[in-house]
Amino acid sequence: MSANLPPGMRDKLSPLIYLSNNWISRIGVFLVTAASVFWLFMLPTYLQGHSGASAYIGILLYLILPTVFFAGLTFIPVGILWKKRQLGPSAGVREVIGLPILSWQNPDFRKFLIFIGLATGANVVIAANLSYRAVEHMDSVQFCGQTCHVVMKPEFNAYQNSPHSKVGCVQCHIGPGASWFVQSKLSGLHQVFAVAFNTYERPIPVPVENLRPARETCEGCHWPDKYGGDKLRVIPHFSDAGEMTQTVLLMRIGGGNIAGSGIHSRHVGQGIKVRYAHTDRARQTIPWVEYSVRDTAKREYFAEKTTPADVSKMQIREMDCVDCHNRPSHNTELPERATDNAMAAGNLVATIPGVRKVALDVLKKDYTSTVQAEAEIPAAVKKALDGKASPADVERTAKGVLAIWQRNIFPEMKITWGTYVNNIGHNDYPGCFRCHDDKHKTQDGAKAISQDCNACHVMLAMEESKPKILKDLGMSDQ
Ligand code: HEC
Ligand code: HEC
Ligand code: HEC
Ligand code: HEC
Ligand code: HEC
Structure with a gap:
């Protein structure tokens, strides 16, 4: 190998290789190869852009992996400088190391190559396994709905209760095609920062301005000539x-x-x-x-x-x-409609005298936190209905009223009755x-x-x- 390098280049390279043989630079090399290999594994899924890929793979591809990559890159020269200093500030590199040659015979160079080889091999195995899992996970409703728990809780709760509860978040929010995928990644990054630094708006403002034109997402499942009658x-x-x-x-x-x-x-x-x-x-x-x-x-x-x-x-x-x-998919209701629907569904026992009014009074009160509401609502309903029906019916009704509140009100996100209008x-x-x-x-x-x-x-x-x-x-x- 040494024979093929022009002597000028060899003179410059070999001290570097020698000096980079230290633990700081080695960590750097490991990080750089790890990030690159992961990136290569994720890229195909990412570029496909259909439902197989997720909104948040972008966080990994655009935020985490580059950070690791560049951190690794800085570790390498830092290690070189460190080693050089260890060898003595006055000594010129050449004198100290006596110009080792870049060839398999050179033990430093050999160690360096073997290390890169092993690190890459290990990374391929790790990345193949992990990236598959990561992709799978990030595509899931759980990731979108629960990872950013407080932020997405309102949408997640309503969604579970909607006709679209088996449709993935990404199928409406991103849909098919690579260009929207990239676009959503960029806005996704912004959202990650907003959550990380706690600067997101409460409630999340609507309409969602960067939502993909609905006809490209909805019509993937609802066939235009057919969604009628x-x-x-x-x-x-x-x-x-x-x-x-x-x-x-x-x-x-x-x-x-x-x-x-x-x-x-x-x-x-x-x-x-x-x-x-x-x-x-x-x-x-x-x-x-x-x-x-x-x-x-x-x-x-x-x-x-x-x-x-x-x-x-x-x-x-x-x-x-x-x-x-x-x-x-995020259908919130006003208290009257929610109560009527719950009574019709049997979640509130309609035969209890005055149940509707009790439910509405309790629902329309202000609660400063979810914890407070979860304690006070069932207690208030039980107190008001005590003796008017069997304990089982009262219990069921108390649970039903609380469920209405939990589906619609989120003090942590400043969401109350009517915050999100339905057109x-x-x-x-x-x-x-x-x-x-x-x-x-x-x-x-x-x-x-x-x-x-x-x-x-x-x-x-x-x-x-x-x-x-x-x-x-x-x-x-x-
Ligand atoms: C059937 C399609 C569909 C599905 C599935 C869906 N969404 Fe939405 N989502 C929408 C639409 C449409 C809006 C825009 C509302 C607006 O602009 O007024 C929206 C708005 C939002 C908003 C903005 C705030 C709000 O309440 O309007 C968030 C946050 C959100 N969705 C999160 C999610 C999460 C998390 C999931 C999965 C658990 C999900 N969405 C699943 C269609 C969908
Ligand atoms: C002008 C308002 C309006 C627009 C625009 C609109 N819809 Fe509708 N859609 C309605 C109304 C109103 C209903 C009846 C809802 C009900 O009463 O439950 C409905 C019903 C539906 C249903 C249920 C049909 C059924 O038989 O159960 C689907 C699915 C649907 N719309 C999909 C779409 C899709 C996809 C688009 C965009 C291509 C769209 N709609 C555009 C107003 C609209
Ligand atoms: C991945 C497939 C998929 C996508 C994307 C999708 N839907 Fe649906 N949609 C469904 C399914 C499944 C149902 C439930 C059908 C049923 O219950 O009969 C449904 C039901 C509906 C209904 C009827 C609700 C009801 O109460 O009967 C409406 C309205 C609707 N979708 C509108 C939309 C709109 C608007 C969008 C785009 C923002 C959209 N859908 C995107 C699969 C999808
Ligand atoms: C532009 C279309 C449109 C016109 C015009 C219209 N409606 Fe409606 N109406 C709707 C839709 C959409 C719904 C909602 C159905 C649903 O809940 O899915 C609705 C619901 C209703 C309901 C049921 C409300 C409830 O919750 O019990 C009533 C009652 C009603 N309309 C009365 C009227 C009357 C009276 C007029 C004439 C002054 C009228 N509507 C004109 C579209 C219309
Ligand atoms: C942004 C304005 C806008 C909104 C919101 C809107 N429409 Fe319309 N709608 C129109 C226009 C414009 C026409 C066509 C008028 C014409 O024929 O020149 C129309 C026509 C209609 C017609 C045909 C009426 C006829 O006499 O033939 C129906 C039915 C209708 N709309 C239902 C609805 C329903 C249901 C909703 C709510 C879910 C709704 N529209 C919301 C603008 C709107």
Whole structure:
């Protein structure tokens, strides 16, 4: 080997090799090879970018491994300097070491090569094993939902209770493709720093601005032409006396077909584009809407007192799935709706007199911490209902009320009732009526975005007890 190196280079290299034969430099070499080998193992999974790779492999690839790599790199010269100093400050390197040659015969060089060889071999074995596990782990819902425990607890709790509880966080938050993957890594890094230095915002602000366009993620599972058809919605309500009524709506969802009518067809159907301007971050105030079919037939709607000049100064967004389904997986509720749903599900025992009011009173109180609520809520419910039902029913109800609170309120993240609005519907939040208020009109005033009740749903029953329609459909055994 020595024979192939030009003498000038050999003269420079050999003292370095000799000097680097010390424990500090060796640790450095080990770290550099370890980081490089790990990196090579992780890279393919990372670049694939589909669900097999995780949001947080990036932390490892972009943050931890480079840190280790560069730390290793600095260890090497530090060790060389240290060794040189040990040998005596006045001695020139050449004199001290007498120019050993870079060849297999040179024991220092030999040791150095053997060490690199062994370190690399060991790293390959370790990395092959660990990186596989790390990838697997970081792709998991547990990692996203629980590693940053306090931060993601609200989303994780709601998610477990959602129709998407078997869909990985990364499938909506990142989705397929390498470029979004890299983009999410970069913002992921920022988030890691925010958590590490405790500078993240509480609550986490919405809408999530760097969320991938929903059509690229949602449509991976919900086929555009197929996610429609009319759908029956049965919504339970309870009176304070504990009597259940039901509202039955036939939702006119419609397909993605341009010829079709219905909710989906008119906003995300083929060739249909709805753009809107909003004046607040949360996109709740919408003074201008544009509807276009294949970019030709355009209609513009203006809220009262809004002019085209005003609109030119506003932020514009193209509507997609998450403008309506903004909480597909993190669905928080208001206390009344949560209580009605829990009563219908039997988590609160509806037959206990006054149970609804007790639950609402307890739920609407302020608790400064989760610990406090977990102690006070069950106790308060039990005290209020004591003697009105069997101890088992009271116990079940107390647990049910606490569960509602735990799913919706997170004092640690400053999340309380209504912090996150839900844009589906119009009863709890403005939702559809942000635009469908009959007051968004074309400039000639001839057409408005309709509030016609039957455009979106056919009302088959309105808070009826034992609605006849459910009996006719065979959906009720009463
Ligand atoms: C079905 C798709 C979907 C899944 C699965 C999903 N999310 Fe989300 N998530 C969203 C959407 C859409 C938003 C945007 C809400 C908005 O912009 O108003 C969001 C918002 C968030 C936010 C911002 C704060 C908030 O509450 O809006 C966090 C944090 C979050 N998700 C974490 C998670 C975690 C952790 C998981 C897995 C346990 C997860 N998400 C799974 C769709 C999803
Ligand atoms: C990895 C697949 C997957 C992705 C990605 C996904 N979903 Fe879903 N979605 C499902 C499954 C599975 C269900 C449950 C179907 C069922 O219960 O019939 C579901 C159910 C739904 C429902 C019906 C909920 C209900 O109460 O019946 C809506 C609405 C929905 N998804 C919207 C979205 C939106 C919006 C996105 C994108 C932000 C999205 N989904 C992304 C798989 C997915
Ligand atoms: C204009 C608002 C709006 C937009 C935009 C929208 N949806 Fe919906 N979607 C609805 C409403 C309203 C329902 C009925 C929900 C209900 O009453 O439970 C619904 C229902 C659904 C369902 C459940 C269907 C079923 O039969 O159970 C899925 C899945 C769904 N949407 C997916 C999507 C996807 C994917 C997109 C984006 C391509 C999208 N939606 C865009 C309003 C919207
Ligand atoms: C950003 C504004 C905006 C929001 C929010 C919005 N829509 Fe629309 N919607 C429109 C526009 C614009 C049209 C088409 C008007 C036209 O035909 O020129 C439309 C049309 C419709 C139609 C067809 C009406 C008809 O008479 O044919 C239905 C149904 C509908 N929307 C349902 C909903 C539902 C349900 C929601 C809430 C989940 C919703 N929309 C939220 C802007 C909006
Ligand atoms: C732009 C579409 C749209 C229009 C117009 C509309 N609704 Fe709705 N409505 C919805 C959606 C979406 C939901 C939510 C369904 C769900 O919870 O999934 C809803 C839910 C409801 C509910 C059930 C509320 C509950 O929780 O019990 C009632 C009642 C209702 N609407 C009445 C009306 C009436 C009355 C009108 C006419 C003034 C009207 N809606 C117009 C879209 C619309």
